[in-house]
Amino acid sequence: MGSHGIRDRVAIVGMGCTPFAEHYDKGVDDLLVEATTEALAGAGVGRADADAWWLGTAQSGMSGIVLARALQLQGAPVTRVENMCATGSEALRQAAYAVASGAYDLAVAVGVEKVKDSGYQGLNAFPVPSDGTGRTLTAAAMFSMVLPAYAERYGVDADRLRRVAAGIASKNHANGARNPKAQFRREMSVEAICAMPAVAGQLGVFDCAGVADGAAAAVVCRAEDAHRYTDAPLYVKALSLVAGNGSGLIDPAYDYTTFPEVAAAGADAYAQAGVADPRRELALAEVHDCFTPTELVLMEDLGFSERGRAWLDCEKGTFDRDGELPVNPDGGLKSFGHPVGASGLRMLYEAWLQLRREAPPDRQVATVAQGRTLALTHNLGGYPGEMVSFVGIVGTEPSA
Amino acid sequence: MRGLLALGAHLPHRRLDRATIAAVAGGGGGTGTRTVAGYDEDATTLAVEAARTALRGHAGPAPAALWFSTTTPPYADRTNATAIHAALRLPADAVAADFGGAARSSVAALRAALAGGGPTLVVAGDVRPGLPGSAEEAAAGDAGAAVLVGEEAEGAPVLAELLGMAARTEEILDRWRVPGEVRTHQWEERFGETRYRPLGGAAWDDALAAAGLESGDVDRVVVASPHARAARAVAKDLGLAAGVVADDRVATVGNPGATQPLLLLAAAMEEATSGQVIVLLSLADGADALVFRTTEAVATHQPARPVAAQVAGGAPVPYPTYLRWRGLLATEPPRRPEPARPSASAAARNGDWKFGFVASQDRATGAVHMPPARAPMGGGPIDDMEPRPMADAVGTVVTSTVDRLAHSPSPPVVFAVVDFDGGGRLPVELTDCDAGEVGIGVRVEMTFRRLFTADGIANYFWKARPQRAADGSAVTAAAPAAAG
Numbered sequence A: 001m002g003s004h005g006i007r008d009r010v011a012i013v014g015m016g017c018t019p020f021a022e023h024y025d026k027g028v029d030d031l032l033v034e035a036t037t038e039a040l041a042g043a044g045v046g047r048a049d050a051d052a053w054w055l056g057t058a059q060s061g062m063s064g065i066v067l068a069r070a071l072q073l074q075g076a077p078v079t080r081v082e083n084m085c086a087t088g089s090e091a092l093r094q095a096a097y098a099v100a101s102g103a104y105d106l107a108v109a110v111g112v113e114k115v116k117d118s119g120y121q122g123l124n125a126f127p128v129p130s131d132g133t134g135r136t137l138t139a140a141a142m143f144s145m146v147l148p149a150y151a152e153r154y155g156v157d158a159d160r161l162r163r164v165a166a167g168i169a170s171k172n173h174a175n176g177a178r179n180p181k182a183q184f185r186r187e188m189s190v191e192a193i194c195a196m197p198a199v200a201g202q203l204g205v206f207d208c209a210g211v212a213d214g215a216a217a218a219v220v221c222r223a224e225d226a227h228r229y230t231d232a233p234l235y236v237k238a239l240s241l242v243a244g245n246g247s248g249l250i251d252p253a254y255d256y257t258t259f260p261e262v263a264a265a266g267a268d269a270y271a272q273a274g275v276a277d278p279r280r281e282l283a284l285a286e287v288h289d290c291f292t293p294t295e296l297v298l299m300e301d302l303g304f305s306e307r308g309r310a311w312l313d314c315e316k317g318t319f320d321r322d323g324e325l326p327v328n329p330d331g332g333l334k335s336f337g338h339p340v341g342a343s344g345l346r347m348l349y350e351a352w353l354q355l356r357r358e359a360p361p362d363r364q365v366a367t368v369a370q371g372r373t374l375a376l377t378h379n380l381g382g383y384p385g386e387m388v389s390f391v392g393i394v395g396t397e398p399s400a
Numbered sequence B: 001m002r003g004l005l006a007l008g009a010h011l012p013h014r015r016l017d018r019a020t021i022a023a024v025a026g027g028g029g030g031t032g033t034r035t036v037a038g039y040d041e042d043a044t045t046l047a048v049e050a051a052r053t054a055l056r057g058h059a060g061p062a063p064a065a066l067w068f069s070t071t072t073p074p075y076a077d078r079t080n081a082t083a084i085h086a087a088l089r090l091p092a093d094a095v096a097a098d099f100g101g102a103a104r105s106s107v108a109a110l111r112a113a114l115a116g117g118g119p120t121l122v123v124a125g126d127v128r129p130g131l132p133g134s135a136e137e138a139a140a141g142d143a144g145a146a147v148l149v150g151e152e153a154e155g156a157p158v159l160a161e162l163l164g165m166a167a168r169t170e171e172i173l174d175r176w177r178v179p180g181e182v183r184t185h186q187w188e189e190r191f192g193e194t195r196y197r198p199l200g201g202a203a204w205d206d207a208l209a210a211a212g213l214e215s216g217d218v219d220r221v222v223v224a225s226p227h228a229r230a231a232r233a234v235a236k237d238l239g240l241a242a243g244v245v246a247d248d249r250v251a252t253v254g255n256p257g258a259t260q261p262l263l264l265l266a267a268a269m270e271e272a273t274s275g276q277v278i279v280l281l282s283l284a285d286g287a288d289a290l291v292f293r294t295t296e297a298v299a300t301h302q303p304a305r306p307v308a309a310q311v312a313g314g315a316p317v318p319y320p321t322y323l324r325w326r327g328l329l330a331t332e333p334p335r336r337p338e339p340a341r342p343s344a345s346a347a348a349r350n351g352d353w354k355f356g357f358v359a360s361q362d363r364a365t366g367a368v369h370m371p372p373a374r375a376p377m378g379g380g381p382i383d384d385m386e387p388r389p390m391a392d393a394v395g396t397v398v399t400s401t402v403d404r405l406a407h408s409p410s411p412p413v414v415f416a417v418v419d420f421d422g423g424g425r426l427p428v429e430l431t432d433c434d435a436g437e438v439g440i441g442v443r444v445e446m447t448f449r450r451l452f453t454a455d456g457i458a459n460y461f462w463k464a465r466p467q468r469a470a471d472g473s474a475v476t477a478a479a480p481a482a483a484g
Helices: A028-043 A065-071 A087-100 A139-144 A146-154 A158-176 A190-194 A223-228 A260-273 A292-301 A310-316 A332-336 A343-355 B018-025 B043-055 B081-088 B105-115 B135-139 B189-211 B228-237 B259-271 B307-312 B319-325 B344-349
Strands: A010-017 A052-056 A078-081 A106-113 A198-200 A214-222 A234-243 A282-286 A374-383 A386-395 B002-010 B014-017 B033-036 B065-069 B095-099 B120-126 B143-151 B160-169 B220-224 B277-283 B286-294 B358-362 B385-389 B394-403 B413-420 B425-429 B443-454 B457-466
Touching (some): A010 A087, A010 A223, A028 A106, A065 A078, A078 A087, A139 A374, A139 B394, A146 B394, A158 A190, A260 A292, B014 B319, B043 B081, B043 B443, B105 B143, B105 B259, B105 B286, B120 B259, B189 B286, B220 B259, B228 B277, B259 B277, B259 B307, B425 B457
Parallel strands (some): B065 B120
Antiparallel strands (some): A234 A386, A374 A386, B002 B143
């Protein structure tokens, strides 16, 4: 991948995030207003000060008008972007590049999704007319195929691996229980998670991310301007995106134990940011735990664990809140649910809190006090074999 | 010499034990079993599977005509046979047409094929209706059957030649069903019996006379009729030696409507030796008698999926499940959006894939692309592909899952990633299996199914089903290739 990156050329100077919940009393406009108001206030600016806007939403509205109308922006360039579950991160990526290019001084990235007005459980993509031969499987079932494939490849006992997956959910529930903005704030034991009836393969309902409405926003400017807006900006170290070509679905060489799109985006992001050993350099990682096997494989694809060893690291607590590398200290998709357009920016919001030492004490990761200054956010959208993946890295210190 | 070139049948995997009916329906049922089409099968898919069985190994010219008969057509106002034509990948200049709605239509199609020119595929499929607890429900069966008729050709000898045929026609209201009804009404049985006995006898006599034979020359008779009582009476009237009248398979299969004559003929041909005289006698809205003599080729003919083996196979279906599949027991649908109807234009331009299951193969790398693609995976030139038919490919499950959330006419969805022998991978839904039967290493074959119905449109595509050993167990690859 031939990316140059924009390391330290853009800074995040304000962020906002609504509680993620079944917001039956709030519409898309309400969520947009709340997230952007918090973000703009954090940067000490008003909405007329922003030069350009990027709105990420998968299916809660068409075009930039959704945001322009909600905030009554006057003559503003507003672009709606969609890239499946990486939609929110894609909005940030576009806003950051626009600022880095010099086209705008101050830009805002907003992600929103209003999921709970559909009347159905789960996420349901808008159907594109087709010949009717496509899969109708749920995402849970597609990701459930990772567990038997992983067990087979690495010779892991199926029941033990199932408990590892449940342990990932249990960890994220424990983190989410300490987060007032999370949808689910209850701790869940491995036993309780394993006791749930199966919904797909070995996965029970608590192996799946929740479903919630929410919005999050970030204000970005050129790095040299950052201190006009805040004393503690986050510098964008890396923004990487890979849209897979779907060949994993049809290529017999693909074995369902890895997500090559994630590995490629991760490697690109580390190169952009100059990160050599993510497990020891990152203070935290916010990753796309849509289903428990997903987070297991991500630990390897993002280079946090050796191939075939993530399940052992999970068992050891390496990625617990007080572990060597805290993963999803805010509770992850598991606790927040997954308003598609908002999730990427919600992850960034946790990085914003943690790196600036603004997280509540019972959730603040110790790695920051130990001197680590970097956080990673990661999204994927799609399925094993056919997905988009985003990896971003932010940090509190500009490079020397 | 015109005659029968190939025959094949398809019995659905599921069997209903008639003894289980009364406890639910409050009556009805009986002894023995009947076949039950899967929730993803209809008359068209049953016919496709039967025709695939008949044509497997057929080395002669492709059919120039396809006549499809059924009492239960999935569509009115448009031809059902075109989907069969597409699934079988018959030549574009082959004519395909439906022979409308009555049990007699399959015999009429067979007569037309025998009278016509060129290789002609006569195919039938039926998913018989019937109200819970009715005699009709218990007696019915679901099946497909196919007969290829034509002249002898290189590699495709005639298995049985036509010696003569005869018919009688009479307007008899022994049964009727208004389109859309789920039951067939019957007049008092004795009435039909009194009409069919002379009609059957007359057609029998005329056909034997046309063939220059006597009753005593006949080695095997198959009697097919929606009127079971008349069939028994006419068979008795013929005064044949014990064992000449073939098993009507009602005890194991049931009566599959228009498919019955072709199914019984296929079964009789599998049991026949060379030089035997076989008579098909059909009693429906009159009578038809067709007299065949088997050739020496029948001795070496190996049917792809013998009827007897299919009768012996299968797996039980609980009666309530059967009722649910037929829409006779309404149950809570999944709380997911209904699947969208397939696009007619997208289906038309992707017909080779959707109906024919034809993938593409990259000339440079040999990689098989499912669905067919223009740009090859891994780079390389665009539009350097050739068609790669996959319908008869066999594969192995690489990984699998059971989806209890996905929308399905019969949850849960059993799903697997399949690697085909000789190349090609497809994540695909499985059918004709229980959830616990599928895992890494299970061997599968492809079958043409109706995935779902939306806005009245039957969404046809292919599924995989486990290959089964003689004892009914799913076949597993001897040594599944270790992943990675």
